[in-house]
Amino acid sequence: MAQRLIVIGGDAGGMAAASQARRRRDRTDLEIVAFERGRFTSYSACGIPYWISGLVEDRDDLVARDPETFRRDFAIDVRLRHEVTVIDLDRREVVARDLAGGGEVRERFDLLMYATGANPVQPDWARTDAAGVFGVQTLDDGDALRDWLERDPAPRRAVVVGGGYIGVEMAEALILRGLDVTLVEQAEQPMSTVDPDMAVLVADAMRGLGIDIRTGVTVTGLTEEDGRVTEVVTDAGAFPADVVVLGLGVRPNTALAEAAGLPLGPSGGVRVDRRMRVVGVPDVWAAGDCVETLHRVSGQPVHIPLGTHANKQGRVAGINIGGGYATFPGVIGTAVTKVCDLEVGRTGLRERDAAAAGFAFVSVIAESTNRAGYYPGARTMTVKLIAEQPSGRLLGAQIVGWSEAAKRIDTLAVALWNGMTVDDMTSLDLGYAPPYAPAWDPVLVAARKAVDALPR
Amino acid sequence: MAQRLIVIGGDAGGMAAASQARRRRDRTDLEIVAFERGRFTSYSACGIPYWISGLVEDRDDLVARDPETFRRDFAIDVRLRHEVTVIDLDRREVVARDLAGGGEVRERFDLLMYATGANPVQPDWARTDAAGVFGVQTLDDGDALRDWLERDPAPRRAVVVGGGYIGVEMAEALILRGLDVTLVEQAEQPMSTVDPDMAVLVADAMRGLGIDIRTGVTVTGLTEEDGRVTEVVTDAGAFPADVVVLGLGVRPNTALAEAAGLPLGPSGGVRVDRRMRVVGVPDVWAAGDCVETLHRVSGQPVHIPLGTHANKQGRVAGINIGGGYATFPGVIGTAVTKVCDLEVGRTGLRERDAAAAGFAFVSVIAESTNRAGYYPGARTMTVKLIAEQPSGRLLGAQIVGWSEAAKRIDTLAVALWNGMTVDDMTSLDLGYAPPYAPAWDPVLVAARKAVDALPR
Structure with missing residues (x-):
């Protein structure tokens, strides 16, 4: 007989898990039911400001996959406007209230995916x-x-x-x-x-x-x-x-988890292991804005609600539910945004985070340009690096600048992910051409400055 | 008595070395004389096409530092229109022809920096x-x-x-x-x-x-x-x-080196060690388009003429000449360019390079977008990855796309530099916001596709 997976929450984390599980197990092997209290599935919450501004014209553009697609192409029984009110781990049942039609439904599960997201403070x-x-x-x-x-x-x-x-x-x-x-x-x-x-x-x-x-x-x-x-x-x-x-800001939506006895961590999110299994609770998985995750630099559990993490965590959970093997190794706090043309990127620890985590560190700010100085449109790019002292290991980076500033944080994020020192970074072979960088890329200029700031 | 450094070639490699050496040793300790056969020092050859097109208006904008600056701020005796014609290692002398005034000069050296660049084929x-x-x-x-x-x-x-x-x-x-x-x-x-x-x-x-x-x-x-x-x-x-x-294309300018008996490598460039010392020739250093360097992926010596390498190598030579310690760890072949609005980036090995180096590999091409699909201005970005089989280690990457495509190669370059596998890369914490990437960054989409292409 087929197993039954109940997904609580129809956004990125839950539906990424459901669709990955489906890729590996067909409907004769795994039934999937997903409850979503709202009217939409798998949408880009991060896109809302751009829809409010009018830059994105149609609300439906923010929906990556609608319920009909999940039903038709993934054989997932999506139930919108259904709010799960009880998880009964002993009976292996959930109770959901039908917000539109009224009344309650009870559904049995073998496997449970908890992906309730976050609530605004x-x-x-x-x-x-x-x-x-x-x-x-x-x-x-x-x-x-x-x-x-x-x-x-x-x-x-x-x-x-x-x-x-x-x-x-x-x-x-x-x-x-x-x-x-x-x-x-x-x-x-x-x-x-x-x-x-x-x-x-x-x-x-x-x-x-x-x-x-x-x-x-x-x-x-x-x-x-x-x-x-x-x-x-x-x-x-x-x-x-x-x-x-x-x-x-937001907090992990854990009321239901708490009532069911799922473990919460110090950040307030549901505790999961590397495979996105809820710690100590067999057959229950969690992903997205409701969980806490490891910050790879501080080594501390953190709650960082972001669609890209939810997608990755959901995918990992889904691969594992599907019988494969995948792990989510944690985050380093990379984020980008913009204010009109000003771009902002960050990764790793800020100064206050580094101090709180107990690191000794130096920090430098280097000004450079996004293009060769003589190339039209060259504008200031400001790069801040925080490096452990005396090792020189990169702990955090921030960029503020104009065109093509924000996503350069990825270069620093990958360096940080791999534990590079600022000294190693000065040798990095980064793309150089006048429309894209000075001969010394802003990232390298900052790395050199950080090397100079470290005690010899 | 002060030592004497002769620099042959007044562009990026030579002048980066000279100025770094000067930072660490003042004029009472180190005299520096630089010979340059042309009329300019430290200019951006890569910028020439943009000056020819008219995009860059003033030729002098391409000159990072003019001879007067080197003389005044760095106490470097720059001699333009002087072509060195002989290096006499036994006598520790160079002979230079004065292309403007006529005649020859002879100059003694204790230390020699060979930075003659490349000649067009x-x-x-x-x-x-x-x-x-x-x-x-x-x-x-x-x-x-x-x-x-x-x-x-x-x-x-x-x-x-x-x-x-x-x-x-x-x-x-x-x-x-x-x-x-x-x-x-x-x-x-x-x-x-x-x-x-x-x-x-x-x-x-x-x-x-x-x-x-x-x-x-x-x-x-x-x-x-x-x-x-x-x-x-x-x-x-x-x-x-x-x-x-x-x-x-160009070839390393080594006529003078050959005549003096400096060793050349299989790529045709002058052979140097990690500190940019000419192999086996005490007190002689080399940097820039005239040297060969290690390709970190193939393990082979290569000749990759590029201003950013010349600058880094010159800096390393100069730090060492100055009494410090620095190494140049090689390159991975990162490069970017554009054809009007179309951007191109590459790093590591192409398929033919990977085959020539003896690797078994898979390659995938993934199409994605530079921004969230719904965000105005979203356009196709094509990412190709070449991964070792069965390890999954990244061997090379190429990107072709529109806005903000070329410099994304840096993200892949740093992953490759650190020996990451495509499987590891699927977890990378890269910047996400709708103006800059879909929830799955194009780099991650390609990494996932490469994982799927590897034999399990």
Whole structure:
């Protein structure tokens, strides 16, 4: 008789696992049922800001594979608007509520894939029924926000709360739509995913776009009128708002896992082993924004919600569920983003992370150009490297610059992944031609500077 | 008493060595004299096509450091238009001819830096005094070509002989200047620095620009009239030409080295050790386009003339001359170029190189996009990987694509440098955001395909 795999969560992690398992085991060998509480499967949450801005025209473009494709091509029984409310490990059953039709279903499983994603951080003041307050975690959230922005009369003043990736990207999206945008950030600077000496470059660029950045400001509440938000109230005064976007980060969605007794780690995510098996719970797997993963540099468990990790982890889980062998070796914290034409990349540890992990280190910032200095369009590229002292091993890197800056972080990410020292890196054979780099690539310029900064 | 360093050749390799040596030893400890037969020091030969096209306006922009800077800031006695004609190792002397003023000078040395660069390959038919025939090896060559193009009436028909990097870049430069351009190539395709299945994409793009590509054609002579070239004669007929550009590659400039008894390797370049010392000849160093270097993948000595290697090798020699310790660990054949908006990158071995080196291998070509598929401006990126069989170790990679394709080769170059397998590579933590990559980066898509192609 066929085994039965239940997938909880129909986005990247869950569906990558389901489709990989299907590649290796056909329907006579493995039944697959996937529950998704929303209305979409396998969509790009990272694309939402670009759809809000209007750069991406059609919401459906963000959906990589729709439920019909999963049903038809993968024989996966996808059930949208079904929220799993109970995992019963003893009876090997899940209970799901039908959010559209009402009622409950019970489904038996032999194998369980936990891929519930993450929930936005919601302080008490943000728990409101007032219209005009939005997260941008799911495509349903994006849908609701976009409807609100297209009302007549259209909202004019936006306040974005939180200056992480989503906050920064949403601030850009809203200013591109023509709104007045204020970004409120509790820390000294937005974009704290890079060190302050690099984040300042990003903040300057955002101000250049006309975004009003207020830092060191704590939100204390919202003012509402007639069921709509009208102000964001802070310890530095109130900011009028026709629309409020919450970008305060996310936490692993583990309520269901906790209730079922699945183990959580110190980062708050579900604990998994290298094969994406939930630690100590046979036949249960997990992947994506709900799990914690190993940071290969610090050696610590971390929670880094990102579609690319969810896809890779899901694939690994699916290969293993399918009877193959694959492992997910952890992450190094690589990320890229942009604010209009300014590009930002990072990998590894920031200074504060390196200090927290107990490393002695040096850090250098090197300015160079993205092309040969004489080539038209050459612009400044700023590369920061953090290297262990005295070994010289690369611990982290950050890049801020213009054209072709962000993805150069990959060069540094692969160097870091392989444990290279900055001294070794000065010899790297990187592509050179005037349209693409000076004879000394910015990465090499930075490596040389780091070598000079290390004690001899 | 101060030691005396004589540098033969005032371009990247020689002057990088001289300036690094100066950083570590002041003028009371080390005198430095540099002979350069041309009129320029430390210029970007790779930039010449972009100056010919008019994209770079001022020739002097291509000069990284002029002689006056070397004299003033580095206390280096630079002698332009001086061609060294003899190295006398027994007497520790060089003889140089003053090309401008006439006469000869003799200079004693304690340390010698050999950095004579490369000479263009010149078949018998190209040894002509006819006006209108140009190499583009030196800035002086570029100067002469540009003067010729600016004559009145301006040349209208150009024939470029040879379809390597310089040939392709010069063909583009000349068509951008409005000339009719024919590119004549002996092989089946231009851009043979990538495999034929990738080179075809480049040839298509060149034809799209209006470049008339003739392949499988051997040049047999030139027709001249009144001291000017008028035709390029081939085994497939004659091509009218007001200007002929030779892009037939270069060979290490070793005449002087040979005469002095410096050892040459199988690639034709001067043999050096890891510290850039000429093998078996005390106190003599060499760097740049005149030396051979280790290919780290094949383990074979190779001659790869490229400014970025010359700079690195010169730096290594200079650190060692200066009393420090540095090594040059070899190259992996990374290179990038473009034909208008089409970008090309390569690293490691091509299929023919891998076969010649004795590897068993698989190769795959994966098509993906440079951005998330839904993001505006997403275009095809084609990635080819060559992996050892059965180990899966990456041996080579090639990329052809549009925006932000070429420099992605660096990601693969660093993976290859570190001996990664394609299986390991599928887990790499590369930057992901919709403007920069799909959730599966093109590099990872190709790695997955290569894993699937390997025997299990």
